[in-house]
Amino acid sequence: xxxxxxxxxxxxxxxxxxxxxxxxxxxxxxxxxxxxxxxxxxxxxxxxxxxxxxxxxxxxxxxxxxxxxxxxxxxxxxxxxxxxxxxxxxxxxxxxxxxxxxxxxxxxxxxxxxxxxxxxxxxxxxxxxxxxxxxxxxxxxxxxxxxxxxxxxxxxxxxxxxxxxxxxxxxxxxxxxxxxxxxxxxxxxxxxxxxxxxxxxxxxxxxxxxxxxxxxxxxxxxxxxxxxxxx
Amino acid sequence: xxxxxxxxxxxxxxxxxxxxxxxxxxxxxxxxxxxxxxxxxxxxxxxxxxxxxxxxxxxxxxxxxxxxxxxxxxxxxxxxxxxxxxxxxxxxxxxxxxxxxxxxxxxxxxxxxxxxxxxxxxxxxxxxxxxxxxxxxxxx
Numbered sequence: 485x486x487x488x489x490x491x492x493x494x495x496x497x498x499x500x501x502x503x504x505x506x507x508x509x510x511x512x513x514x515x516x517x518x519x520x521x522x523x524x525x526x527x528x529x530x531x532x533x534x535x536x537x538x539x540x541x542x543x544x545x546x547x548x549x550x551x552x553x554x555x556x557x558x559x560x561x562x563x564x565x566x567x568x569x570x571x572x573x574x575x576x577x578x579x580x581x582x583x584x585x586x587x588x589x590x591x592x593x594x595x596x597x598x599x600x601x602x603x604x605x606x607x608x609x610x611x612x613x614x615x616x617x618x619x620x621x622x623x624x625x626x627x628x629x630x631x632x633x634x635x636x637x638x639x640x641x642x643x644x645x646x647x648x649x650x651x652x653x654x655x656x657x658x659x660x661x662x663x664x665x666x667x668x669x670x671x672x673x674x675x676x677x678x679x680x681x682x683x684x685x686x687x688x689x690x691x692x693x694x695x696x697x698x699x700x701x702x703x704x705x706x707x708x709x710x711x712x713x714x715x
Numbered sequence: 716x717x718x719x720x721x722x723x724x725x726x727x728x729x730x731x732x733x734x735x736x737x738x739x740x741x742x743x744x745x746x747x748x749x750x751x752x753x754x755x756x757x758x759x760x761x762x763x764x765x766x767x768x769x770x771x772x773x774x775x776x777x778x779x780x781x782x783x784x785x786x787x788x789x790x791x792x793x794x795x796x797x798x799x800x801x802x803x804x805x806x807x808x809x810x811x812x813x814x815x816x817x818x819x820x821x822x823x824x825x826x827x828x829x830x831x832x833x834x835x836x837x838x839x840x841x842x843x844x845x846x847x848x849x850x851x852x853x854x855x
Contacts, residue, residue: 696750703753
């Protein structure tokens with residue numbers, strides 16, 4: 485992937501609070517002082533990355549280590565309170581940012597949340613009725629297997645049904661993950677092509693819909709795995 | 716995070732678990748889900764068309780303890796109420812009764828949505844106009 489297209493943490497043209505020169509990134513290039521971050525700075529910008537979903541994990545980890553070292557409060561023990569606080573805040577944000585971007589799935593969730601597309605509880609996340617029906621039925625069949633076990637029915641047969649259910653759910657999960665991969669690629673291409681806000685929103689709406697479906701299927705996978713562990 | 720005593724009580728002794736005949740014209744069915752956590756909830760009510768009183772309510776929920784408790788409580792509350800009274804139940808009433816923590820508020824929203832979905836299904840079956848405001852998502 486290309487790491488050349490970068491967006492820096494501070495807005496271009498922001499003046500350094502200390503020397504008044506134009507500061508870019510976490511530190512002023514002229515005087516080296518740590519800089520405050522503008523509100524709403526994204527975790528991508530924090531790492532000077534474009535808002536793309538394919539990230540080289542090794543480059544990200546290296547950047548994380550480099551920044552942790554640079555922003556570490558130990559380096560600011562003799563600085564004034566303002567800088568000490570900045571270092572503390574920034575170190576904790578760095579950990580949040582790294583955690584959110586490190587995992588490809590939480591990365592998508594973070595992007596959507598940052599863009600206001602996935603607010604817990606606020607924007608109603610409703611799944612299509614057919615999906616709910618299907619998920620409900622799958623849960624019910626799992627329930628029947630559970631009851632059959634409680635009633636002491638043939639364990640071997642039960643195990644076989646659970647295993648086939650597990651395979652079915654795993655396949656569904658793999659299907660959803662493939663869709664997610666596809667839409668990730670589309671997103672990155674759209675960013676690369678400087679797509680319009682409305683085009684970007686369409687891609688995000690699809691990502692959101694896929695993530696919603698995924699959470700139901702993931703729950704099914706977890707439930708069936710639990711049943712199998714007990715069977 | 717610990718569950719409140721009331722949540723645990725409903726979770727251990729859920730009221731009105733089961734299902735009603737979906738094809739019965741007097742039965743309204745609401746199936747809703749919360750993608751944030753993957754919970755699914757089905758709530759059914761049998762309404763007397765003459766008195767508009769909810770005579771029976773059943774639920775089945777696949778989800779966490781708070782979602783089960785919220786739907787169990789919802790079935791308890793709607794029984795004996797009229798359709799209009801049941802529609803007035805707010806998710807915040809459930810939050811208060813069950814002492815749900817902020818991260819579990821969506822479970823109560825799910826229960827309110829399920830009541831509204833079931834009753835709008837009943838109204839549709841009865842050939843009544845469904846008020847758009849009723850199908851709108853619940854307040855938070």
